Amino acid sequence: MRHTAHGYWLEEAGPVTAAPPLAGERSADVVVIGGGYTGLWTAWQLRERGASVIVLEADVCGHGPSGRNGGFCETLWSNMPSLLERFGHERALALCEASTESVAAIGAWCEAQGVDAWFTRAGFLMASTAPAHDGVLDWILAVAPRDRVKALDGAALRARCDSPRFRRGILVPDDATVQPARLALGLRERLRDVIHERSRVLGLHHAPGEVVAETAGGRVRAGAAVLAVNAATRGIRPLRHRLSVTSSHIVLTEPVPDVLDAIRWTGGESITDARTFIHYFRTTRDGRIVFGWGGGRLAAGARLGGRIEVDAGVVDEIGRHLIAMFPALEGRAITHAWGGPIDVSPSHLPQIGTLDGAPVHYAFGFTGNGVGPSHLAGRILAALATGEPSDVGIDHEPVRVPPEPIAWAGGTLVRRAFLRKERLEEAGRPVDPLTRAVAAAPRALGIHVAR
Ligand SMILES: Cc1cc2nc3c(=O)[nH]c(=O)nc-3n(C[C@H](O)[C@H](O)[C@H](O)COP(=O)(O)OP(=O)(O)OC[C@H]3O[C@@H](n4cnc5c(N)ncnc54)[C@H](O)[C@@H]3O)c2cc1C
Numbered sequence: 001m002r003h004t005a006h007g008y009w010l011e012e013a014g015p016v017t018a019a020p021p022l023a024g025e026r027s028a029d030v031v032v033i034g035g036g037y038t039g040l041w042t043a044w045q046l047r048e049r050g051a052s053v054i055v056l057e058a059d060v061c062g063h064g065p066s067g068r069n070g071g072f073c074e075t076l077w078s079n080m081p082s083l084l085e086r087f088g089h090e091r092a093l094a095l096c097e098a099s100t101e102s103v104a105a106i107g108a109w110c111e112a113q114g115v116d117a118w119f120t121r122a123g124f125l126m127a128s129t130a131p132a133h134d135g136v137l138d139w140i141l142a143v144a145p146r147d148r149v150k151a152l153d154g155a156a157l158r159a160r161c162d163s164p165r166f167r168r169g170i171l172v173p174d175d176a177t178v179q180p181a182r183l184a185l186g187l188r189e190r191l192r193d194v195i196h197e198r199s200r201v202l203g204l205h206h207a208p209g210e211v212v213a214e215t216a217g218g219r220v221r222a223g224a225a226v227l228a229v230n231a232a233t234r235g236i237r238p239l240r241h242r243l244s245v246t247s248s249h250i251v252l253t254e255p256v257p258d259v260l261d262a263i264r265w266t267g268g269e270s271i272t273d274a275r276t277f278i279h280y281f282r283t284t285r286d287g288r289i290v291f292g293w294g295g296g297r298l299a300a301g302a303r304l305g306g307r308i309e310v311d312a313g314v315v316d317e318i319g320r321h322l323i324a325m326f327p328a329l330e331g332r333a334i335t336h337a338w339g340g341p342i343d344v345s346p347s348h349l350p351q352i353g354t355l356d357g358a359p360v361h362y363a364f365g366f367t368g369n370g371v372g373p374s375h376l377a378g379r380i381l382a383a384l385a386t387g388e389p390s391d392v393g394i395d396h397e398p399v400r401v402p403p404e405p406i407a408w409a410g411g412t413l414v415r416r417a418f419l420r421k422e423r424l425e426e427a428g429r430p431v432d433p434l435t436r437a438v439a440a441a442p443r444a445l446g447i448h449v450a451r
Helices: 008-013 037-048 077-087 089-113 131-143 154-160 180-190 230-235 237-242 257-262 312-325 373-385 406-426 433-444
Strands: 024-033 053-056 124-127 150-152 169-172 203-207 210-214 218-227 244-253 270-273 279-283 289-293 334-344 351-354 360-364
Touching (some): 008 334, 024 037, 024 210, 037 180, 053 218, 077 089, 089 180, 089 373, 124 154, 131 169, 131 406, 154 169, 203 218, 218 373, 230 237, 230 244, 230 360, 244 312, 289 312, 351 373, 360 373
Parallel strands (some): 024 218, 124 270, 218 360
Antiparallel strands (some): 150 169, 203 210, 210 218, 244 289, 270 279, 279 289, 351 360
C-alpha cells in the first residue's frame, strides 16, 4: 500500500510543473490568496467579470484538500435543517437552489472547457446504519422539497448498493462526483497566466481602498483581497475563533468490479452513512472503492499547514470499517491511503464575508463539504470583491469556537464521546448517560458537531 501525502487522485491526474513564484512588485484589481477550488473559482469568476486578478499559492494549486478529497460534488440539500435554523426558510431554500446551480455549473464548465474531471451526476445516497440514525434522515426529509430529497426504503437502497449495514436511506439526485485533482488542475491550467506558486503570503496590509499582499519574493497591490486558505484561516487573528481544524482520511481499494457487480453498486452514486463522524464512499472509473472517514483527530497548531500524514493506525481502523460495510472486500488489497485537514465551522456551514474595515473577503468552514459549495463561494466572493453587495450565504451572527486550549481539550472529549456513542448505537447497545451528556454539550453553545 502506498501512503502518500497527496493521495491517489493527483497521481492519476499526472505530474505538473510549478508556476513561477511572485517576483517584484505587481498590481491587480483583486489578489486571491490560496489556489484550491475556492481561490480558483473566485479567480475564474473575477476574470469573467473583466477584473484583473493575481492568485498567490503557498505550494502548488490543487495540491491541498482540493486535489485529494473524496470527490463528492454536493449540493446543500442535506444541510437544509441547519440552513433553516440559521437563515430561515426563504434564504435556506435560495442557498440550496444556488448550490444545485453550482453543481450543474461545474459540470457545464468541465464540458465547455474540455476538462475531463469524470463529472458524473449520479446522485448522493445517505444510508442509516443504526436505528438511532434513522432520525437524521427523517429530519432532512421533513424540511427538504420532495423533488430534491427522496426517501428510499431498505429494498430500494440496497438495489443501488447492497451493504448488510444499510437500513434505509435518502437520495439527493442533484449531487455529482468528480475526480477532484483533475478538476482542480483543470482550473489551474486555465488560469495559469495569473497564478504564482510557491508564493506563500506572509503579510496582508490594508489602507482605505487598497491591500498589499507580501510574499518572500514580492508584493501585490490590489483594490481587494480574497482569503481562500481553508484550514490555514485558523492562523488569521480576526477569524481564528470561527473555525476548528480536524482531519479526514481515505483508503482506496484495488479495482474490484466483481464486488461492485455483486453488491449492485454500478450506478456511480456517492454514499455516506448518517453518523456524526461519517463514512463516505464512492467508486472510480476503473472499479475501485474510495472509502473515507471523517473521524480524524482534532489538529493541534502544527498541522494547520495542510499536510496531515496518514498514520498506519488510522488506515488499519478505516480498513476495518470498510470490511464491516462491505464484507465481500475481505482479502482485497488497499492500494493507497491519504488524508488532509478539515476546516470545521461551528454551524457546519461555510463562512463567507468581509473583514471589518478592510477590503478583504473570505470563505472557509466548508466542514468537509467544499467541492460543490466552493463554486458558489467563488461566485459570492467575486461579487464582494468587485463591490457588488451579496447577502447570499453570509452569516451575520457567526458562532465562535471557544478559545484554546479549551477548544482542543473540549473538542477531544466530545469527539471521544461521539465515537463511543455511535459504536454503541451501531452495536444495538444502550448509550450511557455520561457519554450522551458530553456528546450533547456543544449544542448548548450553538455548535453543531453533526450536520
Ligand atoms: C480527505 C478529505 C476528503 C474530503 N472529501 C470531500 C468530499 O468528498 N466532498 C467535499 O465536498 N469536500 C470534501 N473535502 C473537503 C474539500 O476538499 C474542501 O472543502 C475544499 O477542497 C476546500 O477548498 P479550498 O480552496 O477552500 O481549500 P484548499 O484546497 O485547502 O486550498 C487552500 C489553499 O491555500 C493555500 N494557502 C494556505 N495558506 C496560504 C498562504 N499564506 N499563502 C498562499 N496560499 C496559502 C494552500 O496551500 C492551499 O492550496 C474533503 C477534505 C479532505 C481533507
